[in-house]
Amino acid sequence: MQIRLYQPADLPELRRITVEGFEGIAIDQNVERQLGIVGGHDWRWRKARHVDEDCEANPTGVFVAVAEEDGKVLGYISTRLDREGRKGRIPNLAVDKAARGQGVGRQLIEHALEYFRREGMAFAMIETMVNNPVGQHLYPSCGFVEAGRQIHYAMKL
Numbered sequence: 001m002q003i004r005l006y007q008p009a010d011l012p013e014l015r016r017i018t019v020e021g022f023e024g025i026a027i028d029q030n031v032e033r034q035l036g037i038v039g040g041h042d043w044r045w046r047k048a049r050h051v052d053e054d055c056e057a058n059p060t061g062v063f064v065a066v067a068e069e070d071g072k073v074l075g076y077i078s079t080r081l082d083r084e085g086r087k088g089r090i091p092n093l094a095v096d097k098a099a100r101g102q103g104v105g106r107q108l109i110e111h112a113l114e115y116f117r118r119e120g121m122a123f124a125m126i127e128t129m130v131n132n133p134v135g136q137h138l139y140p141s142c143g144f145v146e147a148g149r150q151i152h153y154a155m156k157l
């Protein structure tokens, strides 16, 4: 496995891995369960759009894990930098179903943390849904400490 910088040609695969991976743990899917489809777009469209936004906002902070043999995309991690506040944030992380449980997610996180250090960040943040047991195991085991829980409310207009 290799971790390399994102290239625009990766985007369709990153979107696919994300939409597939976030089934059952996407906040927009919860909203959709409560309100139905709103604004003419379903949660999959909204989640895929997060990936587009990440790649637009900080393309040199999106890292892609690829298989050594054939270059197949295994997963990715996106990041944002708050240079003034010296905070690095990880908005999205996903690994293809077929490649999970082999340490790809952990290596992507470590890669992002190294990037944050290089860029002078003083701390890093990542969040996970309460119904995502993998995040709640993986993030503390990478060194993150729980800092709070948030409740999301939604209403139709």
Ligand SMILES: CC(C)(COP(=O)(O)OP(=O)(O)OC[C@H]1O[C@@H](n2cnc3c(N)ncnc32)[C@H](O)[C@@H]1OP(=O)(O)O)[C@@H](O)C(=O)NCCC(=O)NCCS
Pocket (backbone or CB within 6 Å): 021, 022, 025, 093, 094, 095, 096, 099, 100, 101, 102, 103, 104, 105, 106, 107, 127, 128, 129, 132, 133, 134, 135, 137, 138, 141
């Ligand atoms: C989260 C995700 C990126 C992890 O990728 P991965 O390559 O499988 O991660 P790793 O193999 O490095 O580590 C997974 C860890 O979770 C553990 N794990 C797997 N299933 C678990 C479960 N149901 N409950 C608790 N821990 C679990 C593994 O044992 C491993 O821990 P270990 O290294 O201590 O043994 C991947 O599962 C994924 O894409 N999920 C869907 C999208 C998602 O949840 N993204 C993050 C949103 S916050």
